[in-house]
Amino acid sequence: MTASPLSLVCPAGTPAALDAAVEAGADAVYCGFADATNARNFPGLNFSPVEMRAAVARTHKAGRSLYIAINTFPRAGEEAAWHRAVDNAAEAGADAVILADLGLLAYAQATHPSLRLHLSVQAAASTPEAIRYLAQTFGVQRVVLPRVLTLAEVTELTAAVAPVETEVFAFGGMCVMAEGRCQLSSYVTGQSPNTHGVCSPAGAVQFRREPGGDVTARLGNVTIDRHPAGAPAGYPTLCKGRFRANATTGYLFEEPTSLNAADHIPGLIKAGVRALKIEGRQRGRAYVARVVGEFRRAIDAAVAGGFTVPDLASEMEGGRATAGAYDRRWR
Structure with missing residues (x-):
């Protein structure tokens, strides 16, 4: 080098x-x-x-x-x-x-x-x-x-x-938060990135293929994204999830x-x-x-x-x- x-x-x-x-x-x-x-x-x-x-x-x-x-x-x-x-x-x-x-x-x-x-x-x-x-x-x-x-x-x-x-x-x-000081993940999963060291713990992440072929990503009991099979997608975190707000679906906080x-x-x-x-x-x-x-x-x-x-x-x-x-x- x-x-x-x-x-x-x-x-x-x-x-x-x-x-x-x-x-x-x-x-x-x-x-x-x-x-x-x-x-x-x-x-x-x-x-x-x-x-x-x-x-x-x-x-x-x-x-x-x-x-x-x-x-x-x-x-x-x-x-x-x-x-x-x-x-x-x-x-x-x-x-x-x-x-x-x-x-x-x-x-x-x-x-x-x-x-x-x-x-x-x-x-x-x-x-x-x-x-x-x-x-x-x-x-x-x-x-x-x-x-x-x-x-x-x-x-x-x-x-x-x-x-x-x-x-x-x-x-x-x-990370959209102030360097990982996040309460979103801990609110849904009970484990804090700040004290447990894990954002969106793997045990709380679920992927489900829908009848039409789309893939739904869930964290705990919250659906946070849905995308066509094979489409590029990041690891499912709440801050990078897509949600419906005011009749519009999109990335509410930050894109992956x-x-x-x-x-x-x-x-x-x-x-x-x-x-x-x-x-x-x-x-x-x-x-x-x-x-x-x-x-x-x-x-x-x-x-x-x-x-x-x-x-x-x-x-x-x-x-x-x-x-x-x-x-x-x-x-």
């Missing part, structure tokens, strides 16, 4: 996806434990403490870094599970933990002072004052910025908080659309952003290999002065993409 000022941080929900990310050119891989301490708490995903130690060893052998996401908020009276996750991450030899909760930041700093701390996007820190406070109080060294900032705002904020590093999302799922900020790679390098993040720990090995490989080539080309926007249409949710707030064309 070409040396780059922009690190490529990539998802892995399974050992196979981790290997794919490393092989495709990730500088760092982020994972989570198989419990409610991380925000992708789906059956069949994530790592046991033993598996995480093996993952760290394989990643380090390849000369890459591994970050562990412990980015949900502890439930009252159950803090021990989150503390144990931080302990397990430190024992595994993680290069950093990605935390959102202030109490967990304080615990990690006091218990494992040499453990590098990254602030999760779930913390939604988007001002110099907030980031400086977190860096000075807890020793946070990198902040994953919320997906609500323009490229100009990212540039200004990155300069203002240095030497604290900034990391931004560049590809993958979007992927974030794709690949064309902003040169601008993000110029902005001084330290890391570019791919979303998708719930996705398979093929997705990880394709997206990571394309972004690796795009970053290396941009550094070399020959940038070409990668074609990732086949990996986009619902077959559509947006640059989100980076260019904020609706202003």
Whole structure:
């Protein structure tokens, strides 16, 4: 790989996806434990403490870094599970933990002072004052910025908080809520993305083929979408459901659309952003290999002065993409 000022941080929900990310050119891989301490708490995903130690060893052998996401908020009276996750991450030899909760930041700093701390996007820190406070109080060294900032705002904020590093999302799922602070899923399913780590838990999702051939998607007891068989459709979440309101059927909150900020790679390098993040720990090995490989080539080309926007249409949710707030064309 070409040396780059922009690190490529990539998802892995399974050992196979981790290997794919490393092989495709990730500088760092982020994972989570198989419990409610991380925000992708789906059956069949994530790592046991033993598996995480093996993952760290394989990643380090390849000369890459591994970050562990412990980015949900502890439930009252159950803090021990989150503390144990931080302990397990430190024992595994993680290069950093990605935390959102202030109490967990304080615990990690006091218990494992040499453990590098990254602030999760779930913390939604988007001002110099907030980031400086977190860096000075807890020793946070990198902040994953919320997906609500323009490229100009990212540039200004990155300069203002240095030497604290900034990391931004560049590809993958979007959330209409304030960085996952959502009550919709918990209202219907009883499980909160913020404390249980799961939005639209798989056990609550149902697909039903209708007599006419259409497919109906339900979450719990709520029908949230209906589309022709074979039509592109995203994972069924309430915020991306289609509903009838005022005699009109449509996406009430947000369309199922992927974030794709690949064309902003040169601008993000110029902005001084330290890391570019791919979303998708719930996705398979093929997705990880394709997206990571394309972004690796795009970053290396941009550094070399020959940038070409990668074609990732086949990996986009619902077959559509947006640059989100980076260019904020609706202003």
